[in-house]
Amino acid sequence: MSRSIVRQSKFRHVFGQGVKAEQGYDDIRVSKVTWDSSFCAVNPKFLAVIVESSGGGSFLVLPLSKAGRVDKNYPLVIGHSGPVLDIDWCPHNDNILVWQIPDQSLSRPLTEPIVVLEGHSKRVGSDNLIIIWNVGTGEPLVSMDDHPDLIYNVSWNWNGSLFCTTCKDRRLRVCDPRKREVVAERLSPHDGVRPMRAIFTKDGNIFTTGFTRMSQRELGLWDPTNFEEPIALLELDTSNGVLLPYYDPDANMVYLCGKGDSSIRYFEITEEPPYVHYLNTFSSKEPQRGMGIMPKRGVDVSKCEIARLFKLHDKKCEPITMTVPRKSDLFQDDLYPDTAGPEPALEPEEWMEGRDEDPILVSMRQGYVPPKSRELKVAKKNVLESRPSTRRSMSTCDGNSLTSQGLERLMEELQNLKSTVLSQERRICDLENKLSQLNHVSGESEEPREARLGGIGYPHVVAYKAKTFAL
Structure with missing residues (x-):
């Protein structure tokens, strides 16, 4: 008799579990905007959710400790004149969206962002333009207009040197932002016409979700240096919901959450066939409106928790813990390699000069305690500094040799x-x-043309190794 070989993996028995009712967040009016984004972002300090509002766009920011029923008069972030389409936290500062969020709960509605990034000719997500910003100065660093149609998503690679995009023209592109060019592309990685998603894995491959010609949902794994054939291609099911992938680079796992689904499927990516291994499915009764995932530094190592997802319902947010069953109370080194910390590896100027650095890692052995709020200082450049002048600047003059003629010129x-x-x-x-x-x-009111940090339009991305954001 032949014996089946069971693949060895420490993540083979990962199981998901919803928290107790009192540990969730209730009475949240989740946005009903029809946009294929997460509507939710979370970090070790805060939960942010896009909510229904009148007279503009709003989102809710709650300290993670403030579980339970949310007061209907709880202050919102309300500085947007149009609907908020997506949100994300800065990976280098847990208080920045890039709205500056205080450590304690908001005491009144937040109306003023630290900086407004203006550079799109239409609503963000509508002009097919990708802009990478230096949020410390409010300046655009790179602008790329290589996409002829709506951009579905953008994902950076591990060291911030490349990003990949999916587009309504059915192409998957790999872009080098500092060269301002597309360095590789693949037409129709999935044969269907429905929206695709793509994310870089830690080893440089690209994981995609999309649809077959017969409208079956499908996932794929690709080598961007050779787009001819996929490393793996797997059909899943027939459903209309776009599969949003959430990637854990430490475990090399992907969690797939479809809008309108009531389940979360998770897979492990390895170097052995079939390369993308199905692990399990977490199912609940209610469908999800959106999803957020906690950075690894925010999980509970004492409970062998390797991921925590935040599932949006119509009127609440439910945390879901993903745990590896272990009997020992000791720190599990194999589950928690050093993970990406909050310190940036490069400054924007260094990144623009062509330097590449992997993330600065931190140990999880003692758990992670978020630091107190660090204020982001925005130092906008004086527009007059770029004004051409035929005269010698005062800054180049020697104050001791200032003559009456020099004073007149000044x-x-x-x-x-x-x-x-x-x-x-x-x-x-x-x-x-x-x-x-x-x-x-x-x-009529003017169409909003600005992208206010935090509730930024789609697509957007954080440049993980430089203090830059692309909107």
Whole structure:
């Protein structure tokens, strides 16, 4: 008789479990916007959820410790003039969305972001443009317009040197942002016309979800250096919900959550055939509206928890723990290799110069305690610094050798600058008045064209190894 060989894996028996009712978050009016994004973002300090609101877009930010029923008058972040389509936390600062969130609960509605990033010609997600921003200065670092249609998602590789995208034109692209070019692409990694998703794995391959020509949901694993044939391609089921992948680089596991599904399937990616191994399915009675996943540094190592997902229902958020059953109370080294910490490996200037660095890792042996709030200082560059000048700048002059002629030149330059500023102020006032008159006549409000950090439009991504964000 032949004996079946059972694949050895420490994650083979991972099981999911919903928390007790009092540990969830109730009475949350989850957004009903029809957009294929998560609607939820979580880190070791906060849970953020896009919610229903009138007169603009809003999202709710709760300290993780504030479980239970959410007061209907709980303050929201309300600085958006249009619907919020997606949110994400900065990986280097647990208080930044990049709205600055205080450690304690909000005491009043938050209306002012630390910085507004303006650069898209239409609503973010509608002009097929990818912009990478330096949020410390509010400046765009890189702009790419290689996509002819709606961009579904963007995902960075492990060291922030490349990102991959999926697009409505059915192409999977690998982009080098510093060269501002597409370095590899694959037409129709999935034959269906429904939306795709793609994420980089830690070893540099690309994991995708999509649909077959017969509308079956499908997953794939690809080598971006050879897009001819997939490493693995697996049909799953027939359903309309787009499969959103959540990746754990430490365990090399992927959790698949479909909007409208009542289940979460999880897989392990290995170097042995069939490369993508099905592990198990967590099922519950209610369908999910969205999902968020806790960074590894936020899980409970004392309970052998390797992942925590936050499932959005219509009016609540339910944490789900993924645990490896172990009897020992000792720290499990094999489950918790050093994981990506909050410190950035590079500054934006270093990244732009072409440097690549892997994430700075931290040990999980003692668990992770989030640091106190670190304020993000935004130092916008003075637009007048880029103004061409035919005169020598005062900063290049030696103060000790300032002659009467030099003083006259300085006074003349200051007068010119003052005139320029006043002229621009008058022009801005004139334009605002004209816009106000036009809006009054038409009875309509202007289409929002800004992307306010935190509730940013889609697609968006955090540049994981540089203090940059792409919106």
